[in-house]
Amino acid sequence: MNKDIERKVIAILEILSNYTEPIGANTISEKLLEKGIELSDRAVRYHLKIMDERGLTKVVGKKGRLITEKGREEIKKALVADKLGFIISKIENLAYQVTLDKSTGKGTVILNLSVIPKKDLKKALNIMKDILKKGYGISEKIIIFDEEEEEISPGVFVPEKSVIIGTVCSVTIHGILIKNGIPVSAKFAGVLEVKENEPIRFLEAITYNGSTLDPLEIFIKSRMTSLSSVVKRGEGKVLATFREIPNSAREDAQNIIEMLKDIGIKGKIYLGKPNQEIFGIPVTQETSALVIVGGLNPIAGIIEANIEAENKAMSILYNYEQLQPIKEYL
Template sequence: MYYNSGVDRKLIEILRILSEHNKPVGARLIAKKLEERGYKLDERTVRYHLRILDERGLTRNLGYDGRMITDKGLEEIKNALVTERIGFIITKIESLIFKMNFDVEKGRGKIVANLATIDKEHFKKAFQVMKKVILAGYAVSPYIKVFDEGETFENYVVPKGKVMVATMCSITLDGILHHAGIPVSPRFGGVIQVLNGKPIRFTDLISYSGSTLDPLEVFSAKGLSSVLNVVETGNGYILANFREIPMDALTKAKERLRKAEEIGIKGTIMIGEPNTPVLGVPVRIDKAGIALMGGINPLTAVSEAKIPIETRAIECLIDFEEMVNISRVGNFTKASF
């Protein structure tokens, strides 16, 4: 499908709205969401566009319940308007940083989370892999949340036969710095080489500003990490991120990150000095670099263990108070959470 007209742009935006929900959505809610995104369409016009999408096989009409996007519709989103999606990830990051309201002093509020969906039959093994990686320190935080099949939160519904796991995303640390008045610039997602348990250098980088996909998901999908090897032998490759802050904010940033560590958010790998490279990555003039642990390392390790898993990085906000320290969980049963 060729996208050029304003009509087709609206169709794609409707598909995006439907893709953000795991249950049927009606014309009224779609119209509201479209208005939030700068498209003013009444319900009647939305229904007209929905009929077009139905005819193209991109949506499924469930009657009074509303519409759901089809697999063909999801594929259409991936292929449509690629030039307009350049920089999509950095925009999403900035939005989540703004919406995050976590108070590091009180240990309360919403943090940014990654989500993963796992078959219930594989969850016991997957949980043990995640726990091993998290307790070894290759995660942003030991706090996780598990959702059982049928549970709902935000716009998500856990499918039958599945379990959904949330881990803390490193964007949470960006939010902590941002809300402390420290300008932070997420620059790259990357891969860090580890030798004898020590991070040596970034070996691969993808800029957030020029990407339509999350860089860490890309590296994970291409098999460029070896998180389990790092945990078991001290050697291999982990997923990480690179940020910059003004050099004048360095002292305050270190204090905020130390405060975060006190409550179990320990994703900092290295904080550089002003105008000094961090793990081989140069910084811009009068900036200091910060390397942060990738929040999907525990989830990537599950994939490395050949356990089927669907991971979505930088996905949503979750209340920190609802999360549980994985070190306090003796087994994988839902009752433990």
């Protein structure tokens, strides 16, 4: 199969992977156009027929197609080179869409979504509360979707016997700074060592440009955090992201970060000195480092406690006003 057709097949599979219900050629054609691929309904049906024969999709009556497990595996294997840079592009696109006003606390933020068993919710919330209280998350405000089969975003449904927890993503800070005229360059996400309640150095890092997956999800799946130890003893490993801003914008950035505390964005943020390294990482000349704790730290903490969680970082845009302090759910 030539590379052009293969790219279209993968694009269709990626669209189908976002849906739990079958969809038809018309919907797929519309979603492909959003990806910059123009295919008529007829052309989509042609590709779907090929995909059916390969076992990548299956027909569900007249409703349309569903992706198969083989199709999901194909996404993971296919065209890795094409996916390089996907994460940084996603960050920039989502950050641009953040509308949260630093003064009023109204507008959209980016949420990470995590699916956990409903039976473990109370235990999970208590763990998350302690982590957020220590500042190892972006905001103590969260949202819980607990109505089974509720569609919280196109193609995103609450699974049976599960709940979805939405936590504020660190890219929200990126977006707020951009909205206020401050250029931000996202560099990497990593594992940050903490001793005596203070960050010491980055132990691990994955650059956004060099990864096809969200780095924080990789670290969580690899069990590389120790949030429980950080909360109880003030030492351990947490997730954090590393960015750079121009030195000329440093003072404005500092003022914005302080203002955000008044609207509940109180997570730990470290602004480096101009042209100086921070936590063992040098910066580009004429820039200052901006280290923001990972929004998925609370979820990493519940996974440490052996609670199953399926995470999707940088998942959806959501109105910040609809989030509630975590204590309201306990």
